[in-house]
Structures are given as C-alpha cells and as structure tokens.
Amino acid sequence: MIGNPSLLDYLPDARRVALHRPWPRFLLDEAGWRHLVRQLGVSDWELLGVWAEAAEVHCALRDETTGDIAVASLACKDHYPSLSPARPAAIRLERAIRDLYGLVPEGIEDPRPWLDHGRWPRRAPLAATRHDPPAGPHRYKFLPVEGNGLHQIPVGPVHAGIIEPGHFRFHAAGETVVRLEERLGYQHKGIEGLMAGRTVAEAARLAGRVSGDSTVAYAIAFARAVEAASGAEAPPRAHWMRALLAELERVANHLFDIGAICNDAAFGLMLAECGAMREAILQANARCFGHRLLMDLVVPGGVVCDVTRETMALLGGLVKDLRPRFEELVNLYDESPSLLDRTVGAGVTAATLVHRFGAGGFVGRAASRGLDARRQPGYPPYDDLDVAVPVYAEGDVHHRVLVRIDEVRTSLDLIRRILDEMPGGPLHRPIPTRGGEGMALVEGFRGEILMWVRLSEVGRVVRCHPRDPSWFQWPLLEAAIEGNIVADFPLCNKSFNCSYSGHDL
C-alpha cells in the first residue's frame, strides 16, 4: 500500500465536525467527494454504510489496515456523485436514499427504485421539499436474461411458509440457476421517518423493533450511539448486563438457524431439538427478565433489568444444561452423511466478494473475513472478555453452520463468564440533555449493526439511521446461488438468513 494514505491521513484536509463521537466526521465539498470516490478505487477502505438527510449524504468508512473509522459527509441539494462505482455494496443503499430522500446518485449503474414500490402516499417522503404522489404502482424492470431454453421462476413475496416477504426472480436453464435477482422492500415500515422528532426513550423502543430477532443488538447499538452523542457513559454493570442479554439472543438465534438449515434439507430432527433448546432459553428469558425476546430491556444510559441470585442460578443452570445437549446435536450433525452431502460445497460465496461487500457475521466468517464488532472496534465489556472469532475459508453452507456452532459454544462460555464476573454498581445513569452526533457498531447475531444518530439540543432524535448487516449479505446470496440448482436455493437462503425487516427499514 505504498503511496496510499491511511483513512485518517486522507480526510483531515476536509472540515472536521465538532461533537461527532466516538469517531470523527468530516465535511467534504463536491470535488472532495469525487476525489474520495476515486480514492476508494485504489484503497482498501471498507464501506460501513451510506445514509442521508434531507440535504446531506454521509458515508462511514473503515481503514482495514489501521482499523480507523471515519464518516465523510457531503452537503447536496438534489444529487451527489455515487459511491457505487468504487463500492458496489453502496448500490442498494443509494437506491434506498433516492427513494426516501429524493437525492439522486450520479453515475449509479442501477437507477431503479428499491424500497419504493410506487405504493406510498407520496414519493421521497423524507425529502426537504414535498414531492407528488406516485402515478401508481410501477412495473419493476427485472434484469433481462437472453438465451435458448431459459425460463423465469418468480417466487414470493407471498411464500408457502411463515417467513418474511421478499421476491426472488430466478432465471434458470432447467434446474440450473443462471441468475437470481432479489426484490425487497415489502417490509418497509418508515423507521427513519418515525424516529425523527421522537424523544430518545421513544426512539429506543423503535430501534428495538427494526428487526425483531436482533432486538437486543439493535437496542444496544441505539443506546451506544445516543450515549456517544450526548457524551454519557453507561455504568459498568449495565455493559455486562447488555452483554449477557446479547449473548442469550445470539445463542437462541443461532440454535434456531442451525435447526432451520437442517430442516430445509428435510432433517426435521435437528429443528425439533434445536427448537426445544431455543425454547428453553426463551422461557428462561421470560422468567428472568419478563420478556421472551428481551425487548426494551436495554435503554440509553444503561439497562432496566437486573439479575438476582436466583435468576443467576437459573441462567447458570441453563447454560450447564444446554452445553452437553448442544454437543450431542453437533455430533448428530457431524455424523449424518446425508445431511453433510447437502451442506458441504453448496452455495459457496467467494472470499473476494465477501471482502468487497464487507459482509460480516457468519456469511463473512465462513469465507475468510473474520471481523467481529465485539473485537474490532470493540466495546465494553468484550474488551475484557477476549471473544474468540471462528474463521473458515470455504464459504459454503456447511461452514456457515460451523461458524454458528462455534459461536454458540463461545457465547455459552461468555454467558458463564459474564455471570461469574459481573461487577456490582448501578444499572442506569441518566443521559444529559445535550445535542450531538453519535455512532455505534454492535455485533448482532447476523453481523455488525451500524447505528448513527443526531440529537437536538433538547434531546430529541433529529435523524437516526440503522444499517442492518443484511444490506451487505443479500447481494452475496445472489452470487452464491448462481450456477447452483434451483432446489438448493432454500438451503442457501436459510444459511444466510438475512433480515427482511432490518433491511427494508
């Protein structure tokens, strides 16, 4: 990387914004932004997110070499140079920005709408100026595929099972998939619009509902972003409590995923067993904390729950009970050749793609990208816990299962350690009413969640952007299924288990 400046060396030419924590934010002019796009083409800075406001576009970057994180911003009226030529992962984010804010990315390869299906009461609902209502639901133009004997298979958005809505358009030659195109946005709830103008407490409840299965991770991300914005810090015991909840959530979700992946290969025994173990966790959650999915327990400033001697004993007993049951299931998985025959070598994601898209979680870790927000940039209490991160190179369904298996083990150990080493002290510290901007990276079970928030002087949310890890995983699913057979798609899809709700905002 000779001649390539590091991210923080490159950006300070621009104006640095005061009160953006914990990482710096820099204002670029249009020429500077264009230069940044060119610079991205030659540097290994990784895109963490792209989001907008009525008249400003932000992008968060991380320097892979130094680990530094920074946000670059561009004030713009109605258009801005697209980042997508340098970072294809930005394409869908920029399409979403155009749908929501009316800001047009110049030079984007794919100008079609993304979240807006032409059914909203008006176009660009979050733009500074009022737009007209759409003429009606538009016809979405799927990418054309030409050739002899190719046929289309439209799947969804309504599926035969109880799963979230998403449309998949297959172009297939017989059973072989030539191209898969995803169309999402059916779960759009207007989270970003709903957050604006709310009090921090109200917005925290909304943040916990962006993607219900990662409610704890989202709540932690929002809390940490707000704490950063207002310059507050949660008390130590609150950090440990948050980690306890987050690991319980991670284990429950991973267990369910492992079972569901096997069930998609018609191996129902694993789903039944994993489902029972997940249920044990959810019931313990309900008994210890009053909510099966642990919603609304993490708030800015700390947590609103505690563990007593009894609930600690209950959780300790749960972990002790789950460990051998889980190992038995892992053995069953390892010793079922018919199952391994389906998972090994299916749905391979290339390591280069995973790096290019910055995909995290099990998708990244199964294909040699071993980043984990708990380690890098890291946040308390994980700094003291030394989390092991499994990394494999193969990138197939089997290794996405293995990553989950390893993470369940790690998380069960972590829960034990957290219970043993939990410090005393207060659980909540009121956050000062103060304006500012804050950002947080938190590891959910799917990967890294980015949360960016701007607070007004009276402590209300001006703008909040949650970026789900699935934004960078969905595009890889399209790549993973190419050349595979149609009948293997459900298995690959389940091994990705991307969030629809978190992505559709």
Place this chain on the structure above:
Amino acid sequence: MTSFVLQVVQTLLCIALAPLVTGLVRFVKSRLQGRRGPSLLQPYRDLYRLLQKEAIVADSASWLFRFAPYVTFAAVWLAAAMVPSFSTEMLLTPAADLIALVALLGLARFFTALAGMDVGTSFGGIGASREMMIASLAEPAMLMMTFTLSLLAGSTAPAIIGGFVVGGGVGLEVSLALALAAVVMVAIAETGRIPVDNPATHLELTMVHEAMVLEYSGRHLALMEAAGMLRLLLYMSLIACIFAPWGVAQPGAGLGGLALGFVAYCGKVAAMAVALAWFESMIAKMRVFRVADFLGGALLLAVLATIFLYVSEAV
C-alpha cells in the same frame, strides 16, 4: 360370491385405512423428534375439512385441471384395491398384475403432471419435470424387479408370487432380498418420501409432488391428497403381499382365517409405517440430481436379482 364380497371389503378397507397409515407415519415421526405430534386421526379431519371447502380454480385452468384429480384418485384407488391385502380370494386378484399396477400408477402420474403444467405456473412446471425425471428412472427399476419375480414364480400376479414365497423356493433368498431392496427404493421415490421428496415441506422450490398440486384446493386437493395416501398404502400392501405373505387368507379360508389375515395385514402395515418414520427421521433429503443415482441403484439391484437367479439355477 365370496370373492365379490371380499373385493368390496378390500376396496373400502384401503380407502378407510390409507389416512390412518399416513397419520401413523406422521405420529411416529413426531414422537421420534421429541414432539407430541398431531392425532392419528388428523389426516381424516384434513380430508373432511378440504371436502367442505370451496374448490378455487385458476382462470387459466382447462378442463384437464378439473378432470385430473378424479382420474388420479380413481386410478390409484383401483390399483390399491387390486393388491391382495388380507385375502387372496378376490374378484380382481387374477387381474392384479404388477404390470397393470405400474400402468395404473403411471396413468395417475401422467394426469397429475399434466394438471401441474396446465395452469402455467412455474412451480407446477418444475414439479412436473422433476416427477417425470423420477418416474423415468423408477419405472425401469420397477419393471426389472417385476421381471425377476416373474422368473422366480412364473407369474406377475402378486398373489401368486406371494404364494410361491410362502411355499418356500429353496436358495432363492438372495434374489428375493435384492428385489425387496429395489422395490423399497422405488416405493420411496414413487410415494414422494424423504430422501427423494419431502411431503411436509413448505419450500416451493424443493417440492416435487407438492409442487404439481400446489394450485389445487377444496375437494380437488382432497382427492389428490387421498390419492397420495392410497399410494403409500398400496406400496406397503404390495411389499407385504409379495415379500411377507404370511398369514394372508388363502382361497376357501373361513372367517377365522380372514380375521387372522386382517390382523396380520394391519401388523405388517403398521410395522412398515414405523420403519418408514424411523428411516425418514434419520436421513436428510438428497439433492435433486442424486435421485438418479438412488434409482439407478434400485435398477442395479433388480438386475442383480435376475443375475443371481440364473447363477443359483446354474449351480
């Protein structure tokens, strides 16, 4: 007269028993997975519920779509009624020929596949093409197996083959065992069980049989489902009749003999249902194109059975 009465009983028996067998397989499977599972009678309730419902037919459907469930159901029912279950003294026993059975099942499959394609949805087309691929592999294996058995017993009628097995052909067990393995593999494929197809899946893209009947509702779906249940019972009856013919009432048997035959038949079917549930719990579904290897194996076993037959005769 007796043969007529017994035939009527048998015909009604198989339609009455088929949902119970499916229910038993599901029940045992859920117990093996540690779940409580639905009641044994749930398939009856499902069929009743479907019969009460309005049948929705797609705008693009032709007469064939409406016609197919009746043909399919009738063909499978007739085939199931032909296989001797508790007695070999039945009106249709002389007509119950393995080749006729294969033809009846083929007729049912042909109409189901046509109906799957008729509406023009992509899932129906995928299901039909997969079903035809499986059929083109399963039928040769089935016919090869028939060939072996007919060489053994000098007939293609299940009742006569069963009688031959009871009589005890010495030294022929190897051929018989290979033929049994082949017919079990064909039966798994033909009845759409794991590892070839998953009858319980909700994933449209992985379906074979379910994909073809995806557009059906109401009484049409009830008939298609009932045909599926009958097909499962049919293969179980066939295997019981040929490979485990003990206890079957022979012509001229009294009421006691018939009762014994009935109890033996129920026991055999129940044992097979439990074995199927156990097998399905222990194995994952195979990739679609592995089915060719699987059924190729069945064909190979059937061929081997014939070869062993000649070898043992030469010795």
